[in-house]
Amino acid sequence: MTAHPRPSTRRSRVGLFRPSLSPWVDLREPAAADAPGRLRAVFLGVSTILLTDGETAVLTDGFFSRPSKFDLAFKRLAPNRARVEAALARFGLSRLDAVFVAHSHFDHALDAPLVAELTGARLIGSGSTHNIAVGQGLDHDRCDPVVLGEPMRFGSLTLTALAAEHSPGDIAPGVIGRPLRTGRVGDFKTGDCYSLHVAHPDGELLVHASANWLPGALDGHRADTVYLGVGALGEQGERFRSDYWHHVVERTGARRVVPIHWDDFTVSLEHPLRPLPRLVDDLGSSLDFLSGRARDGGVDLALPVLGRRTDPFRT
Numbered sequence: 001m002t003a004h005p006r007p008s009t010r011r012s013r014v015g016l017f018r019p020s021l022s023p024w025v026d027l028r029e030p031a032a033a034d035a036p037g038r039l040r041a042v043f044l045g046v047s048t049i050l051l052t053d054g055e056t057a058v059l060t061d062g063f064f065s066r067p068s069k070f071d072l073a074f075k076r077l078a079p080n081r082a083r084v085e086a087a088l089a090r091f092g093l094s095r096l097d098a099v100f101v102a103h104s105h106f107d108h109a110l111d112a113p114l115v116a117e118l119t120g121a122r123l124i125g126s127g128s129t130h131n132i133a134v135g136q137g138l139d140h141d142r143c144d145p146v147v148l149g150e151p152m153r154f155g156s157l158t159l160t161a162l163a164a165e166h167s168p169g170d171i172a173p174g175v176i177g178r179p180l181r182t183g184r185v186g187d188f189k190t191g192d193c194y195s196l197h198v199a200h201p202d203g204e205l206l207v208h209a210s211a212n213w214l215p216g217a218l219d220g221h222r223a224d225t226v227y228l229g230v231g232a233l234g235e236q237g238e239r240f241r242s243d244y245w246h247h248v249v250e251r252t253g254a255r256r257v258v259p260i261h262w263d264d265f266t267v268s269l270e271h272p273l274r275p276l277p278r279l280v281d282d283l284g285s286s287l288d289f290l291s292g293r294a295r296d297g298g299v300d301l302a303l304p305v306l307g308r309r310t311d312p313f314r315t
Contacts, residue, residue, distance in 0.1 A: 018264075019275050019284035027291075027303040029258065032311035037156075039202045041227075041312040043304035044091060045269060046107055047209035047261045049227060051198060051312070056155030058098045060196060060207050061108045062115035064088075069266045076182040077106050079114045079136070087269055091307055093119060097154040098144075101125035102209035103166060104132060104176055104191035107265045113138040124152070124159070128176035128191025135179035146194060158199040162218055166193050167211040167232040168240075197221045203313040206252060209261055211236070213247040223252040225312050230290070231261040234282030241289050249299065255315055256300040259290060273306050 032040060034054065042050040048061045064087035065080035088094070096119040101112045104126060113133035116123040123133055123143045130143045144152070152159045166173075174189040195218065196207040206223040211233040226249055233241060249257055262283050263273040275283040287303075294301035300315050 096121035104128035126192035135181035
């Protein structure tokens with residue numbers, strides 16, 4: 001089990017200061033060797049995660065364009081094909097069976113139709129996500145609707161979408177009601193929000209991209225490992241964080257937690273991942289909280305490393 005550092009006594013200053021990851025270096029996930037039939041997970045930034053056992057490959061979100069702060073403020077957003085193709089080549093994603101989109105904000109859904117097109121994958125998402133896909137020209141027959149609680153089988157992987165709630169402070173609530181080819185940040189509305197439960201002969205995991213919960217939504221679904229969205233968690237109070245941990249980690253029986261959606265998604269993948277600026281979130285505070293809860297509950301806490309192939313069920 002990973003040793004958890006004591007909570008930091010140094011707080012990030014308000015402003016554009018970025019918290020350092022150095023106090024948490026011991027939490028970095030170790031690499032795992034490939035093994036026939038064994039499930040491997042690869043973190044690719046934000047809440048994009050590759051799950052593959054060598055035969056079947058499923059990707060969550062598939063966000064690689066990562067438009068700059070200037071682009072977010074002044075431009076209409078569209079997939080950056082060169083960046084998407086470069087990322088697919090860099091991480092060896094030539095063929096995927098499915099791309100599952102957690103919700104329809106740009107940092108989840110912007111590139112998903114293009115990724116599906118380039119890899120031959122089925123695109124699974126809400127009606128809002130499908131309107132992005134149709135707007136970008138993906139064949140409608142390549143899009144599968146989400147039916148909550150209904151298992152979807154891809155090789156040895158069984159995917160089940162469960163209802164979720166976006167983290168507090170949703171900047172683009174609502175649905176996308178018509179095909180959307182390009183748009184401002186606010187045009188990429190949330191739509192329906194999901195957690196993804198994944199079952200494999202090796203174990204069960206949950207990709208929970210948004211730092212919030214719906215009471216009872218995860219009931220009946222256990223998880224050995226939770227990929228836990230922490231975006232905006234650092235700005236929430238202790239009661240909220242405790243309830244979040246209880247509903248998503250304790251009630252699923254998870255023995256391992258991997259924080260996701262903590263990196264600055266306006267920084268290209270050509271550069272190392274960096275936490276969001278303190279003006280936006282406080283990752284240090286979130287990791288302090290998670291480390292304490294993990295230590296008290298005997299849960300393994302592991303910080304993902306970009307592009308590193310890992311064993312999602314390692315303890």
